Amino acid sequence: MTLRTKKSTPKRSGTYHHGNLRQALIDATLEVIDEVGHRNLSLRDVARRAGVSTAAPYRHFASREALLAQVAEEGYRMMSESIEGAIAACDGDSLDRLREVGVGYVLFANANRARYAVMFSEELVDKSAYPATEAAAARSFAYLLEGIRACQAEGRIVPDDPRRVALAAWSAIHGLSSLISAGQLPIVHGERLSIAELARYVGGVLLSGVATGGRSGVDRLGRGRSAPDVAPSTGEE
Amino acid sequence: MTLRTKKSTPKRSGTYHHGNLRQALIDATLEVIDEVGHRNLSLRDVARRAGVSTAAPYRHFASREALLAQVAEEGYRMMSESIEGAIAACDGDSLDRLREVGVGYVLFANANRARYAVMFSEELVDKSAYPATEAAAARSFAYLLEGIRACQAEGRIVPDDPRRVALAAWSAIHGLSSLISAGQLPIVHGERLSIAELARYVGGVLLSGVATGGRSGVDRLGRGRSAPDVAPSTGEE
C-alpha cells in the first residue's frame, strides 16, 4: 500500500514545480476531511499529503478558510449538476420533477459526505467573504423553489407561500442528507438501504403525507390552504 | 459591565473552593459555544470563564470530550422533557400527539441552539464511550417511534415500516432544527417567523403532504401501502 500517492496526476513527477498543485490540494483536503473531519483539517496536513512544503498552499489559497470555501463552491456546483441530472433523467410531469430535485440533492450528499459537511459547516455559514461560493449555493437552492412554483402554476401542490413549502422540503432533504453525511443512519436502520429509495420515500411523504383518510388530516390540523396559523407563545424565539 | 461573573451562584465567593464548579463549567461551556461554536471550544477558555485555574476542570471531567458528552447528555434529557411537555399540553388524539413530538423537538433545538449543535457534533457521533449520553439519546428518539406505532395501531397513518416512517419524520424535524441551530433560516425567510408555527407546518406537511388531489399522488409515485419499492441503481452506496 503506497502512502501519499498523488491523486491528480501531475504533468511530470519529481520536478521542482508540481504542475497541478491547486487541484492536488483540493483532493488532499477531501481525503483529510474524509478521515478526520473538517474540524481537524490543517493546512499543514494537506500540504504534507500533497507532498509539498508547508508554505506552498499559500501560492494558491489565501487561507485555510479560503481553501474550504473553494471545496464548498465546487460542492454546490456538483450538487446543481446532480439535481439537473436527476431532473433530466425524469420523463414525468412537474410533480415528478420536483421530487427528483430532492433525490438529486440527497444522492449528491450521499456520494460526497465529507464535502457536504464542509458546505454546511459553521465556519462557512456566513459566505459573504466568498461571493462565488455564495452564488453557487444560491443557484443550488433555486431548483427547489423553481420546482415548487412550477407545480403550483399547474395546481399540482397547495398554493401556500412557496418559500414556506420550500423550507419544509429543504428541512426534510437536508435532514436526511445530514444524517447520511454524519453517519447517523445506522442508528435507525441496521439493514442495507438504497439511498435513492430512501430519498424517494421521503419525497413521497412530503408530497402525499403519511396520514390515512384523504384530506381530513389537513383540515383537522389547521394547515388548510387559507386557514390562519396559530402560533403558541411558549418557548419560541 | 462586570465580566466573568459566575452564573451559578456559588455558596460563597472568594474562597479557595469554588462550591459549584462542575455546573459553572457546564454553564461556561454553553457560553463559549454560543460565542465561538463547539469547534473552537477550549477547556482553558472554559476554566478562564469559570474563574478557575487551567487544571481545575480535570477534577470534574476526564477530558474535553467528556465535558461535551455531559453537555450533550443534559441536552437529550432536556429534549425528552420538551417533548413530554408538548405531548402533555396536547388534548388531541394520537395524530395530534405525534405531531407535538416534532414540535417539542424543534422547540428544544431552537431554545438551545448551541447545545443542539453539540448533541449532533461529529465528535459525538460515536457515543459508545459515554453510555449515559447514548442512553439519553436513545430515550429521546423513542418518542417518535412510539408515537408512530400508536398512530398505526389506530390506523391513523399508513402501515409502512415504522422505522422508515420515523426516518422520514426525523429527517424533517432534524433538518429544520439544524437549519435553525446553524442560523441558516434567514437565507430562506427574511421575515420574523414563529418557530412553533414553522414546526407545525412541517409536521402538517409530513402528515398530509403538499400535493393536491387526494391520494392520487401516492399511487402515481409508487409509494402506496404495499407497492414494492423500486430502487434505481445510480449513484447510491
Next chain:
DNA sequence: TGTACATCAGTGAACGCGCGTTCACTGATGTAC
C-alpha cells in the same frame, strides 16, 4: 467544645505539540530578441 487529621478541590508551572502564517530564498519555466 477543642484538636488532630484525612480528604480532596483547587493552584500554577510546566510538558510537548501542531497549528496558521510569513519570510527571504531558489530554481524551473517560458518568452523577447
Next chain:
DNA sequence: TGTACATCAGTGAACGCGCGTTCACTGATGTAC
C-alpha cells in the same frame, strides 16, 4: 537556434500562539475522638 531575463511556484526555517494534559503542591473542609 541561442541567450538573457522576468516570472512565479515552490522551499525550509522561523514567528508566536494556544492548546490538552500532568505534576507536585496547598489550603479549606468536615469528621472522629
